Amino acid sequence: MSASNNKRIYLSPPHMGGNEQEYVRQAFESNFIAPLGPMVNGFEQDFSKFTGFAHCAALASGTAALHIALRIIDVQPGDVVIASSLTFIGSVSPATFMGAEPVFIDSDYKSWNMDPDLLAEAVEYYISKGLKPKAVIPTDLYGQCADYDRILKILEPHGIPLIVDAAESVGASYKGRHAGKGALMAAYSFNGNKIITTSGGGLLASDDEDIISRARWLSQQAKEPEPYYEHKEIGYNYRMSNLVAAVGRGQVEVIPERVERKREIFDFYERELGSCPGISFMPEAEYGKCNRWLTVMLVDAKAFGATPDEIRLALEKENIESRPVWKPMHKQPVFKDNTVFGGKVSEDLFNRGLCLPSGTAMTAGDLQRVAELIKRCGK
Incomplete structure (x- = not known):
């Protein structure tokens, strides 16, 4: 043949659930075609409800979410950021955006995710050199969660934040909680090939309200609350659009x-x-x-x-x-x-x-x- x-x-490929067009119609009728609008707020609330995270910021991509996460914890040039080796480059490239040095951890055979034993070895090595890693970013590979609790047990004594790359794991669970839950921050992707899609888009989630407030601010060019455009920090054009979020609302339902x-x-x-x-x-x-x-x-x-x-x-x-x-x-x-x-x-x-x-x-x-x-x- x-x-x-x-x-x-x-x-x-993308698979629509049925209500996406209705949400998009509402977005058009409201004339919120600009980057922000009620669908963005609604999508964030829907995703929070589904995952159990208290706060979410809808962004342009999963890579943007990780970039902002590293900015929020003040990663500096020369810092060490530890990440999974078996992953997509978007998990790692944000560390290079910040001038940090990505250090890679191999997988284990039982989960294919970051090997906690090798992570412990890496953390102890850098601590002994007086170079505390700035963050650890395990990838939830092909929709399977990394062993968050074992990783946290290694990181917490040193105060190293856990940022989960949950780009591939929407809808997965770890010990009964949604993928990413338990980390300081978790990044998700809604790219066209993911389990749900907004055509392109991502999201940063956290239980810390201040973190997500800052993420939203940084994603909107870090504009100060003045009637004119004033900037004391450099931000990014990383916010999800209202139309994209409308598609996402239909996708979350399924x-x-x-x-x-x-x-x-x-x-x-x-x-x-x-x-x-x-x-x-x-x-x-x-x-x-x-x-x-x-x-x-x-x-x-x-x-x-x-x-x-x-x-x-x-x-x-x-x-x-x-x-x-x-x-x-x-x-x-x-x-x-x-x-x-x-x-x-x-x-x-x-x-x-x-x-x-x-x-x-x-x-x-x-x-x-x-x-x-x-x-x-x-x-």
Whole structure:
């Protein structure tokens, strides 16, 4: 069957819930087309209610949220910011915006997230050098929460703030609380491929009202409360627009359904492919519930008969999008001189991992098509 006869199956495309157009209509009718308006306030309130965070600031992207978070804790040039290595660069680039030095921590196999033992080693190393890390930013990889409590136990004696990169984990939970809850701040993404989307956008959440008030102020060019434009600090044009927030309000309403469907998709792939020689799947940590934003499998090429990239190319030939696991930050050319603690686990996951199509609007036929093509790649 040729690609031309098959509809395109994307990795994780947007999926509207039904009420987005109504909220957008209300935004148009109110004429709040400018960056701020009632939909922004409503979206922040909706997200606070869903996550349990007391305060939220809707922003232009998850990267912007992390940038503002680091600005709020006064990260300075030369400071050390510790982050996950197995992540997207947007988790890490904000530290470079501030002139700080990103230091990378490897994953563990049980969660694929930041290894708390290696984190403890890194913190003790920098404390012993008299260089207390300014922040730790673990990424909730593919919708699975990092082990927040273990991380906090390491950080709290030194007063190091925890900022969770929860860009991928909307709707996931850690010990019964929403992803990111328990950190000083948590950053979320609503990019087009995330579990919910505002087309582009992000959010910073905290239980500290002063933090979120400052985040909103910094995101609106740090304008002083004068009738004219006066600025005592440099701010950013990072606020979410009213129209984008209107889409977000409709999306928040369907988060539980999206998580349930993502998990069903994971279960399907695991049932269909888990018995194939050399195929295994990302584990679920015992402390939480993963949203399974993307279903990720590991391939032992020798046992299965094809490499992850050979599978990816075979799927692409049939008009199906898949993607390698994130390339670790410590293997990125731009960070070739940065320090990493460990590294072999995330390198292994990158070398053997493949993200499968996981869109919540996929049909049973779509899923079967993907699974059958993958099986054909094997011995």
